[in-house]
Amino acid sequence: MLTGYVEKILKARVYDVAIETPLDLMPRLSKRMDNQILIKREDLQSVFSFKLRGAYNRMSHLTEAERKQGVVAASAGNHAQGVALAASKMGISAIIVMPITTPPIKVEAVRMLGADITLHGNSYDEAFDYAKQVSADEGRVFIHPYDDPLVIAGQGTIAMEIMRQHPDPVYAVFIPVGGGGLLGGMAAYIKAIWPEIKIIAVEPADAASLKAALDAGERVKLDQVGLFADGTAVRQVGEEPFRIAQKTVDHVVTVETDEICAAIMDVFDDTRSIAEPSGALSIAGAKKYIQQNGLHDKTMVVINSGANMNFDRLRHVAERAEIGERREVLFAATIDEQPGSFQRFCKTLADRGITEFNYRYADKQQAQVFVGVRMSGREEERQILFENLTHAGYQWIDFTDNEMAKLHVRYMVGGHAPQAENERLIRFEFPERPGALLRFLTHIGQRWNISLFHYRNHGAAYGRVLVGIQVAPEFNEEFQAFLDNLGYVHWLETDNPAYDLFLK
Structure with missing residues (x-):
């Protein structure tokens, strides 16, 4: 034959x-x-x-x-x-x-x-x-x-x-x-x-x-x-x-x-x-x-x-290739809802590159964040990441192999948050390099509470972040001075109709 x-x-x-x-x-x-x-x-x-x-x-x-x-x-x-x-x-x-x-x-x-x-x-x-x-x-x-x-x-x-x-x-x-x-x-x-x-x-x-x-x-x-x-x-x-x-x-x-x-x-x-x-x-x-x-x-x-x-x-x-190579881990984590908690959480991730960070204010005590972290492809590195999170007291769920999370949920983290009082919406742009997101959060410091955060690394030269920050009216001048001294290119988006319709 x-x-x-x-x-x-x-x-x-x-x-x-x-x-x-x-x-x-x-x-x-x-x-x-x-x-x-x-x-x-x-x-x-x-x-x-x-x-x-x-x-x-x-x-x-x-x-x-x-x-x-x-x-x-x-x-x-x-x-x-x-x-x-x-x-x-x-x-x-x-x-x-x-x-x-x-x-x-x-x-x-x-x-x-x-x-x-x-x-x-x-x-x-x-x-x-x-x-x-x-x-x-x-x-x-x-x-x-x-x-x-x-x-x-x-x-x-x-x-x-x-x-x-x-x-x-x-x-x-x-x-x-x-x-x-x-x-x-x-x-x-x-x-x-x-x-x-x-x-x-x-x-x-x-x-x-x-x-x-x-x-x-x-x-x-x-x-x-x-x-x-x-x-x-x-x-x-x-x-x-x-x-x-x-x-x-x-x-x-x-x-x-x-x-x-x-x-x-x-x-x-x-x-x-x-x-x-x-x-x-x-x-x-x-x-x-x-x-x-x-x-x-x-x-x-x-x-x-x-x-x-x-x-x-x-x-x-492009969105799925890094996951297929086991070079990206997607997971959800629970962190405290208070100023500085984002920065402390990112420090727990050590020097790993953050590929995605999505969050919307929903509760006064706890925040749920959707995170992507770059990996080398070795399975033991993924295990070490989650062990570190557990040791630091964070609850987490691995979404790397969760089809619904990868196809839909990652794009749906958001929604209206009427309880996020005095929220300002700002769009930032900063040079994209390892550790850039952590440095950005460090510059924001612990003075202001973050009520919305959306970041996705697409391999571009600049990182783009949409941030909601709660600022009481009596701190308007102080907040404006903070933005002026921050050193990042930014746009105020609080009056954007897309914010009114889907996020406010």
């Missing part, structure tokens, strides 16, 4: 549209993980993903009559671009059915390649069913994104290139899995040539259809899948890829959204390119597998399978 695929891969017609992508060292990640990690740059293809290989190889085998009828495909984006490019190259009519949830950047890319687009359904499965109906109604050839031997063979040419580019056997190859076409082609070729190389499949934890199938001994359909890694959001692994996987896959690693975001950051740090979530999947899996198994001095290959990332999704990625 595997040798049959080797022959198909060697004969695959992909280089009319695809390039042989480089296999590059990831120097920073390799040093950090103490293993040599090589990245296959499929994001450098003309459609920014590997999918054109399988699509073109399949369509190059169409008969003349089939070409006249045209083709139809269902895709969340990358396969769609491959089919559209192949159709344009061959002069074939193509209809692409895409889920309504497909990122606009992928829809526009397909449209620019000249294919007709139909947006249908909220998932790949609904788009798939509709595309099959179009095929039956119009006689068009359905180009499957992964469950077709010719598509699988086209994707397998990536493994052929890797084996040529790195003639010595590597320890493991990490392959992202959605429907399984890429895994099927690469695993069949690698295991036929170098059976000792480990094949590690990587899936999003919320779309792990291959793992579920291997555990059950048969293909199963997941009730639902997460859409963050939209390129691999498939409820059921393909029949043919699953058949190959049963004979070739050594291990399956599942990764969380935060771990994928951290891997996107790793790719950027080493290549200055931005992988889409599914494109960074195998990098996240390699990091997790190395850490779980304590591996050192091994050579691994990962696949950057795509770079079709919507720009606005970068906000979410």
Whole structure:
């Protein structure tokens, strides 16, 4: 079975549209993980993903009559671009059915390649069913994104290139899995040539259809899948890829959204390119597998399978990457509601960088603060932080793995506080450097009670803080003199309508 695929891969017609992508060292990640990690740059293809290989190889085998009828495909984006490019190259009519949830950047890319687009359904499965109906109604050839031997063979040419580019056997190859076409082609070729190389499949934890199938001994359909890694959001692994996987896959690693975001950051740090979530999947899996198994001095290959990332999704990625790398801890703490308590609390955090500090006055005795602290990534450092807080008498709750806190609550700390009498709202700006927030609080001193505080480090040159301070009318002149002598750029926001509507 595997040798049959080797022959198909060697004969695959992909280089009319695809390039042989480089296999590059990831120097920073390799040093950090103490293993040599090589990245296959499929994001450098003309459609920014590997999918054109399988699509073109399949369509190059169409008969003349089939070409006249045209083709139809269902895709969340990358396969769609491959089919559209192949159709344009061959002069074939193509209809692409895409889920309504497909990122606009992928829809526009397909449209620019000249294919007709139909947006249908909220998932790949609904788009798939509709595309099959179009095929039956119009006689068009359905180009499957992964469950077709010719598509699988086209994707397998990536493994052929890797084996040529790195003639010595590597320890493991990490392959992202959605429907399984890429895994099927690469695993069949690698295991036929170098059976000792480990094949590690990587899936999003919320779309792990291959793992579920291997555990059950048969293909199963997941009730639902997460859409963050939209390129691999498939409820059921393909029949043919699953058949190959049963004979070739050594291990399956599942990764969380935060771990994928951290891997996107790793790719950027080493290549200055931005992988889409599914494109960074195998990098996240390699990091997790190395850490779980304590591996050192091994050579691994990962696949950057795509770079079709919507720009606005970068906000979410940047927000979650540090947590995924375990370099940020989020927690809530209870402190005394009195002047100087913020400063004393920050001193307990020692010299650690504070990434976030949110608070709103609610009670005369106690204050609840939402805090982010930068970490080195070592688990023992996190434990030391919480031990120090406990020793100092603070109650705390770790929110680092609390999805609701990360997605919503951190942005909702606030609200009206009519009990915060004589409140002044001031927006400050100060040079951002380690310890800057503590110095800021030290300058404010213990003279005034802070009733609102919002700070988030976004990596800019300046830190921006919104502060509510309670000042009785008889101390107006003293407070103004305090602001003048403080030395920080500031704006008085007490009359801002946003304050009146949501915070006062």
